[in-house]
Amino acid sequence: MKDGPDLLVGLDLGTTKIAVVVAELDSRSGEAQIIGVGEAPSMGIRKGMIVNLDQATRSIQAAIEDAESMVGLGIDEVTVAFSGAEATSVRTKGMISLGRSARQVTMDDVDRIIEAAQSEIAVPVNRCILHTIPVEYTLDGHPGIDDPLDMTGVRLEVELQSIIVPSAVIQNVVNSVGKAGLEVSGLVMKPLASSLGCLSNEEAMAGVAVVDLGGGTTGVSVFSEGRPRRLSVIPVGGDHITNDLACVLRIPISRADALKKSVSLSPDGFGQNEKIEIESMGKTLSFSVREVVEVIACRLDELFSSLVVNELKESGISMMPGGVVLTGGVSRLAGLDAYVSRLLDMPVRVAGPIDANRMPPGMNSEEYSGGAGVIRYILEKERNPYRYIESDLPSEGAVSTLRNKRGARGGMSAGNGRKKAGDGTLKTVMENIRKSVKDLF
Numbered sequence: 001m002k003d004g005p006d007l008l009v010g011l012d013l014g015t016t017k018i019a020v021v022v023a024e025l026d027s028r029s030g031e032a033q034i035i036g037v038g039e040a041p042s043m044g045i046r047k048g049m050i051v052n053l054d055q056a057t058r059s060i061q062a063a064i065e066d067a068e069s070m071v072g073l074g075i076d077e078v079t080v081a082f083s084g085a086e087a088t089s090v091r092t093k094g095m096i097s098l099g100r101s102a103r104q105v106t107m108d109d110v111d112r113i114i115e116a117a118q119s120e121i122a123v124p125v126n127r128c129i130l131h132t133i134p135v136e137y138t139l140d141g142h143p144g145i146d147d148p149l150d151m152t153g154v155r156l157e158v159e160l161q162s163i164i165v166p167s168a169v170i171q172n173v174v175n176s177v178g179k180a181g182l183e184v185s186g187l188v189m190k191p192l193a194s195s196l197g198c199l200s201n202e203e204a205m206a207g208v209a210v211v212d213l214g215g216g217t218t219g220v221s222v223f224s225e226g227r228p229r230r231l232s233v234i235p236v237g238g239d240h241i242t243n244d245l246a247c248v249l250r251i252p253i254s255r256a257d258a259l260k261k262s263v264s265l266s267p268d269g270f271g272q273n274e275k276i277e278i279e280s281m282g283k284t285l286s287f288s289v290r291e292v293v294e295v296i297a298c299r300l301d302e303l304f305s306s307l308v309v310n311e312l313k314e315s316g317i318s319m320m321p322g323g324v325v326l327t328g329g330v331s332r333l334a335g336l337d338a339y340v341s342r343l344l345d346m347p348v349r350v351a352g353p354i355d356a357n358r359m360p361p362g363m364n365s366e367e368y369s370g371g372a373g374v375i376r377y378i379l380e381k382e383r384n385p386y387r388y389i390e391s392d393l394p395s396e397g398a399v400s401t402l403r404n405k406r407g408a409r410g411g412m413s414a415g416n417g418r419k420k421a422g423d424g425t426l427k428t429v430m431e432n433i434r435k436s437v438k439d440l441f
């Protein structure tokens with residue numbers, strides 16, 4: 001691949017499918033053009049967690065091969081979006097003085113203040129920081145500073161949001177991707193990836209919540225002033241609806257899944273007494289469309305009215321003029337937007353990848369927001385390495401993380417930020433993990 005085009009590859013580890021989105025980077029404009037999408041059914045991943053390493057590895061290999069054959073190029077490096085189930089989010093603040101008289105903020109100051117805010121985090125044993133996201137800078141008491149570099153003042157403050165995940169979850173992701181013969185150049189929590197994939201900048205600025213309805217999990221992200229304020233994962237998804245239908249109606253899972261996709265949650269769907277007949281284990285089972293819709297609605301009521309509402313409250317963001325954006329496979333359920341709008345009493349729309357017109361037909365719908373979002377994540381990180389800081393394991397200490405960021409910004413100006421942005425302590429940790437895997441197999 002060395003003499004070939006500069007590829008950005010996003011690998012979305014879903015519970016239903018593994019999607020691979022390949023983009024070509026135009027190093028002069030810094031823009032990326034999606035050139036192909038590959039996918040394979042996801043095996044060995046349940047509720048967003050890898051439960052069978054070999055199966056997950058084979059699924060990843062199949063998805064990568066699919067993408068490689070579409071773009072006609074080899075893939076050896078990927079940025080991985082994984083569910084981040086069991087992730088917790090911690091807010092900390094840092095403050096530094098810039099001296100007695102006002103002066104311009106330097107990169108060292110930004111490093112120092114992030115270090116100061118990070119030092120407030122008590123990372124529990126066996127957990128590590130996945131993302132550190134500066135939520136807001138305040139200069140001389142004026143909040144809402146987007147990028148403080150080169151601005152003038154005497155006192156700089158920052159509020160950081162850090163996403164903490166079990167170390168073993170990251171290790172399993174890195175191990176399965178490594179065993180598939182790929183290098184991991186970055187990790188991103190899925191709710192962040194899918195929201196970057198489907199949100200416009202205007203929506204993120206105005207305030208909006210994204211609900212990514214996948215197979216085994218539902219990701220929730222709340223944005224305000226262009227920044228993610230809360231990222232979380234609920235271990236309930238479309239597969240639960242399918243299981244509910246299979247249990248209540250006593251039909252096989254495959255029939256339940258097809259039935260789920262065939263009905264509408266519009267008032268018409270609820271009013272339909274039309275009978276459906278299904279043959280199962282030698283018996284003919286009969287029920288109405290209304291019964292099917294009611295089972296689906298029951299699970300959705302629990303998910304949105306209780307679990308999603310709770311996440312929106314926890315975000316502390318009360319103004320969301322952008323309403324709620326639904327994405328992920330389940331958002332394709334007919335009539336879901338109006339139904340959820342009634343449940344939440346908020347404007348709701350369904351959205352697929354904003355780059356959909358650059359993606360192959362049939363592989364550009366709502367399920368692909370996560371994969372497309374990884375590409376946007378890589379680009380945003382390159383443009384501003386202080387926006388999403390991929391952090392390191394706690395034992396490595398904050399200093400090395402900061403060294404990583406300096407290298408990344410330096411690399412950007414040289415026009416090759418992609419390679420440098422990946423040279424972090426997280427990468428070192430991953431290399432160590434990979435080494436230990438090689439020893440094992």
Ligand SMILES: Nc1ncnc2c1ncn2[C@@H]1O[C@H](COP(=O)(O)OP(=O)(O)O)[C@@H](O)[C@H]1O
Nearest residue numbers: 014015016017214215238239329330332333367
């Ligand atoms: N048209 C549809 N109507 C309802 N549910 C759908 C539809 N298409 C896909 N789904 C459901 O969406 C889920 C998969 O979503 P996806 O975003 O691909 O999951 P993941 O990211 O977890 O792999 C499955 O539960 C699947 O049954």
Ligand SMILES: [Mg+2]
Nearest residue numbers: 014214328367
């Ligand atoms: Mg998905």
